[in-house]
Amino acid sequence: MKVETTRFGTLEVDEQKIVCFTQPILGFSDCHRYIIIEGPGEGKIWWLQSCDKPELAFIVMDPLQVVPDYEVRLDASEVEDLRLETAEEARLLTIVVVPEDRSKVRTNLKAPIIYNPKTNLAKQVVLHESDYPVQYYLTESAEQAPVGTADASSDA
């Protein structure tokens, strides 16, 4: 099927590859379907393009690149929601903010996207109990070290 995008023109997309967000990305409640656009080369940064709104796309990255011990504990309801067979199957993607000042490029470690590549289901979760920052600066990754543990279960 065709997906209109403002950044990449009209894309021909395999419907089987569409990622469905069981809960929308916070702030974008009317968009549930996205596709992952791989960049050239072997980098671990991708675009997450909305299939519903041509102008909506997020840069996402593999947080393990910069925080090798980044850990997210999923509770049973998350595992069920994404139809994961095991929590280990889940992939983590964190949303990247790219300001004009490139030294302030950062990623959100507090609210990662959990993605199940087998079912193509995903959701953004908030790690309520963790000390991971909402703004983790990528250009300072040598000095920054997140504190505390990650726990995806909400307080409710």
Next chain:
Amino acid sequence: MLVLTRKQNESIMIGDTIEVKVLDVKENQVRIGVVAPREITVHRMEVYLAIQRENIEAAKAQAATEELQKLIKEPLKSK
């Protein structure tokens, strides 16, 4: 905004599936319990707003992934 006054251990029912209960009241702090179906997310407001704001900023990105990948592999030393 609907405003209700509750005492400790009293509850509010929102719709048919959400309960908000006052668990503990101290001088300047209230401990609140929320029972909601799994598909309803519950966030502290300031966290919700911070994440929403960051997501909205992120959606403005116009950049090339190769450019960013370089930034990450060779982090800038400048602060």
